[in-house]
Amino acid sequence: MLSLIIQHIYFIARRVYIILLTFPRDVRLIYSLLRAILGTKRLAANNCTLVSEFKANLKKYPDRDCYYYEDQTWTLRQMDEYSNRIAHILQNDGYKKHDVVALMCENRPEYVGVWLGAAKLGVVTALINTNLKKQPLIYSIETVRSKALVVSVLYYKEIQEIRDSIPHVRIYLLDDSQDDLPNISQLLKFTPCSDVTPSEPLATSDSLLYIYTSGTTGLPKAAIMPNFKVLLGAQVGQHLLSLGKDDVIYNCLPLYHSSGGLIGTVPALVLGSAIAIRTKFSASNYFRDCAKYKCNTGIYIGELCRYLLASKESEADYSHEVVKMIGVGMRRDVWPQFVKRFHVHRIVEFYGATEGNANLVNTDNTEGAVGIIPTLLPTFLHPVAIIRYDLVENQPIRDPKSGLCVRCKYNEPGMIIGEIKQSDPSRHYYGYADKKESAKKVLEDVFRKGDKYFLSGDLMVMDEMGYFYFKDRTGDTYRWKGENVSTMEVEANISKYLPNTEFAVYGVKVGVLDGRAGMIAIEDNNNEVDLSLLIQGLDSNLPAYARPLFVRIMNAIETTGTFKIKKVQLQNEGFNPSKISDTLYVRQGKEFVRISPELHERLVSGEIKL
Structure with missing residues (x-):
């Protein structure tokens, strides 16, 4: 009995010590997070959209640099005019709010201009993975009921191979070509750059993009990205990732993925940042490009960091101005090596599923951590949790008496899940265009009867300091x-x-x-x-x-x-x-x-x- 009392006292004392130790960190995190959430809810209350926020930014800084690409410089005004022309072309051909247009193109400013122009009409753009071909490509176009497809000449060959399978989809070529198809580069010359009026008013709840993600059912699944979710991401970028008008961001990640396509584009549209876009990643040119465009921020995925470390050392390793890297998947052993070699002293690692709501951010540069949960908050206020999971049967382990899921202890690996509250837009689960696939990612009766959580498919551990560390993926x-x-x-x-x-x-x-x-x-x-x-x-x-x-x-x-x-x-x-x-x-x-x-x-x- 005495030993149990001593253990209990030690546990309480240890928790108090941890809370006091992490208190400054947690207060900063909670403050930043509340600013992001309240800022987004304020935008939602005013029925703001990505387009309205872009126009507000345009009004304040029309000639501010927006995107750098090769030797081109695009200002906000130029992006507005280009996207207006795209909107006119689509509107003249009968496309209206809620229609879907697919986009298959390499990284370049026109990529953003196409989906921004579509958004001005309320048309949803499906961002097609440029690696796809044949049946997966057909499925990606068909699953969201695309009425049209905009494709660059670089990927037109893949489209030619499947044209007979998508006869109802109108194809637009983005570049000059001899093919007898609508050619956007030619149509732009005869299209006005004035503002367009959509067929219906735009709303925060409207879908903006479809971004595809692979799951356990085989073919690509289209995750719904409504305006609210994109605006929330922008607020997180501003308040937790510290992005703003003084940042020049380097982006060589694919624009069809959420990291490159949102973090690597949206800050230029609504936060006043400038973004340098490269068509494809090059380890030898990464920091050379950063120096060329005077970038102070880089975006990464874990594999990219490893390739950079494996590249030949050069003067470019330290002649750049990058002070911050933002991304996902930097391994714990790579982290200190990367910082030491490239003199980038702040790494902002985050975690999030494109289709889900289990999102985390490591705001204090702790090596290897993908996010933080404040230790001073009780567990019932945590938006995410880690539960015990049977990897063989691919299902959560439940308490035999209550039938509820079991939280993992500190440093015990388990499945990370995110609480779903449809009444709270910041905890909303939008899922996929395919409702049946969306339902498969919802776990019910988790910690109490009737509650719902997003099932991420990722294994993590959390230590007693509230830091989360990625372990592995599960399932198929x-x-x-x-x-x-x-x-x-x-x-x-x-x-x-x-x-x-x-x-x-x-x-x-x-x-x-x-x-x-x-x-x-x-x-x-x-x-x-x-x-x-x-x-x-x-x-x-x-x-x-x-x-x-x-x-x-x-x-x-x-x-x-x-x-x-x-x-x-x-x-x-x-x-x-x-x-x-x-x-x-x-x-x-x-x-x-x-x-x-x-x-x-x-x-x-x-x-x-x-």
């Missing part, structure tokens, strides 16, 4: 080369080339590389699998990042009592021939090569690049 999705890969999508393509064959796709760790590389476990007792045919099928149907790099030939693939393949076990076993008796292969060029212990060591050490 893994991350490779900065992209989320759906195993079900890959399996759907492989099934054409492995008919009547049991197989499974999953991600495996490769040394210190970020994310997981794709691997296929194939049940093949009679040596019937044609790996060369499999490669042809993968290359013709999947983007490079989604093509599995490893193959494991097995006599039998083990399943659970409910006939689910034990992917977690396969993931943990990896591709080490010293521990696995099955035949293992790795892709090298246009063929799969058998993995020997020596080859395994070269792969894990990074000597052989993947």
